[in-house]
Amino acid sequence: MEKSIIDLMAGIKENWALPDVDVRTYSPLVLAYIGDAVYEVVIRSLLVGRGNAQANRLHKEASTLVNAGAQSASLERIKEELTEEEMQVFKRGRNANSATMAKHATMSDYRRATGFEALMGYLYLTGRTERILELAKKGLEED
Incomplete structure (x- = not known):
């Protein structure tokens, strides 16, 4: 699966002649926007x-895994595994001022989930799909 995701982004960039952009300059909410979709694809594929x-x-099963509460819990399971760079991306996402909030989540879960999604987006846009899968697997493990 990871090769196909890499190929997809490379194909999109090539077919639409998109320029190389420094992902570190992206808003954390933009990273969360793409990260939400990437994580959803991982879960649905699973x-x-x-x-x-x-x-x-x-x-219904995907909805139990891809929601603010579940993503917040996943983040708690992987927190100690994150590199300094990954933790910085997570914190940028967590601290971003979003105009919306999930209907069935606490504010703290929602913010951690946004940070989690920002991390997934950052890893995807930097071509680190193997790391996405590693963290997703660890995050889904039962305690």
């Missing part, structure tokens, strides 16, 4: 990879 199932059931 669920679909387990075998054929009803789409409604897959959606």
Whole structure:
């Protein structure tokens, strides 16, 4: 899976002639925007990879894993594994001023989830999909 994600971003850049941009200059909310989608693809791929199932059931299961509370819990499981650079990206995302908030989440869970998504986005845009998968796996492990 990681190769296909890398190929996808490379193909998008090539087909639309997008310039190389320093990802460190991106707003943490932009990183969270793409990171949310990347993490969703990881979770959906995991669920679909387990075998054929009803789409409604897959959606319900994905929803339990891709929400502010679950992402906040995942962050707590991986926090000690983060490099200094990754922790800085997470903190930028966590501290970003978002105009919205999740309906069914505490403010602290929502902010940690935004930081988690920013980290996923940063790793994706810097081509570190193997690290995304490593952290996602660790974050999904039961305590």
